[in-house]
Amino acid sequence: MKAMTATGRTEPSVALTAVDQPQPRPDEALVKVEAYSVNRGETFQLEAPRPGWRPGKDVAGLVVQAAADGSGPAVGARVVGHPPQGGWAEYVAVPTSSLADLPDTVPAATAAALPLAGLTALRLLRVTRAAAGSRVLMTGASGGVGHYFVELAAAAGLEITAVSSSPERGARLLELGAARVVPSIDAAEGPFDIVLESTGGPNLPAALAKLARRGTLIWFGQASRQPATLDFFDFFAGPESATIRHFHYADSDSTYGQDLQTLVRLVAADRLHPEIGLVTDWTGTADVLTLLRDRGVRGNAVLTIA
Template sequence: MRALLPTGQAGALVVAGEAEEPVPEPGQALVKVEAFSLNRGELSRLRGAPRPGLRPGKDIAGLVVQGAADGSGPRTGQRVVAHPPHGGWAEYAAVGTDRLAVLPEGVDAVTAAALPLAGLTALRLLRTAGCLSGRSLLLTGASGGVGHYVTELAVAAGAEVTAVTATPERGARLAEFGARVVHRLADAQGPFHVVMESVGGASTAGALALLRPRGELIWFGQASREPAVLDFFRFFDGPRSAAVRHFHYEHTDASCAADLAALVRLVAEDRLHPVVGRLADWRETARALDDLGERRITGNAVLTIGA
């Protein structure tokens, strides 16, 4: 089968090639991939030294062509969204049925492919934050897929959201969702009950200073790749007794399949609107990865697999 393979070279992160078609285990379904999306975590790994034999691809949508042998999960012929641990940038992927959800009518593969990692992260971030009704939320690095999902869901839950983006263009959709958009952290009008920080470097300390006393900073990324340095005594300048929590979207007891089903249900009910900032044929993956790394894509980048 055709697949995108990591090269380990900075100038060409992936190349089209051939790989063996996966043979599903008893608790896995075989999915014919129609579309997949890119994420920054995979970009970072590709820019490093890829492990031999490890193929990227965590966010896919397509058609089940072989249901799981143990009878679990979606049946042959059902359309699904999936979040495999790897191997999704290919014509076929074997996916555990605990990482699959059936797509309702009206949710296409392109829309669904934009959901898994970014949508799961947003959903679980909001659960970590707890009830946000009537509370203020600051979101840094807000113009990616996670930021759009967090903003729309948090506003719908009654939060007052301030989103930090680099440019007005990157913040336009966030403003439509109901966020107050600023382009410098210094322009955010705190203090905030909750801060969701994903930039790193100076942004983390700056965001911490905008917390209310006993507020919480949820640290879920470091897109700048710059380490953050926090000064304990800065807590006394305002956010007394504030908490800093590290977040990883997979460190949870929640079911991946159930959360994917919740996300596609919200889309089907017109309550969640994935922002696909780049849609292209999968032969354009290398260029899309470069543009993602240079922040030239707002929302999600989705690639489709043609004939």
């Protein structure tokens, strides 16, 4: 079969290569990939790829071999999945606990945009434990996670202030339910019960200063790739009894498959709208990765396999 593999170079970062078709483990189904999504974080991984690693964690397609242990969907089922790697290929083996059934009303290209960004947003909303009416500040809201989170959180009754330097992307966040969009953290009028910080660098201490008493800052990314420095005395002179929490989307009591099924159900009911900025043939993956790295795509980028 053919798959996109890492070149170890900047341009192009991937190339179409002949590889062995995966042999599923007993608890894995073999999926014929119809569409996959690429994420900006994967462009960073491609800069120094691990030996034997193949990119691709967001896929949608058709089950062509059911799991040998009897779990998961049957042959012929349409699915969306979150494999550990190797999804940018004609076929991928996916643990059945990381698969969700896909109704005919949800196109594969739409579903492929759900896994990483959608799972992160859904699980972020859970860990906030915020009640309706809580004030939330979100940095880096212009990406895929931000679009999903704003729509999910607004539906839950949270008051979202989204940070976006792009007027066009900010307008879309308002459509999805953000109460307001500001161009920078300094422009956000706090205090906030919850701050979601994903950019790092100087933005983290700036965002921390916007917290209300007993508020929580949830740190879930460092898109700027700049280290953050917190001054001990500034922290304790700031919001009283504030909490900083690290978040990683993989740490959850529910499976990927269970949460993907929730996301699919919301999409099918027209209550969640994946923000897809680009859909093109998978032979253009290398060019799309460059666009994504340079922030040239709003929301998710999806590649389709004919």
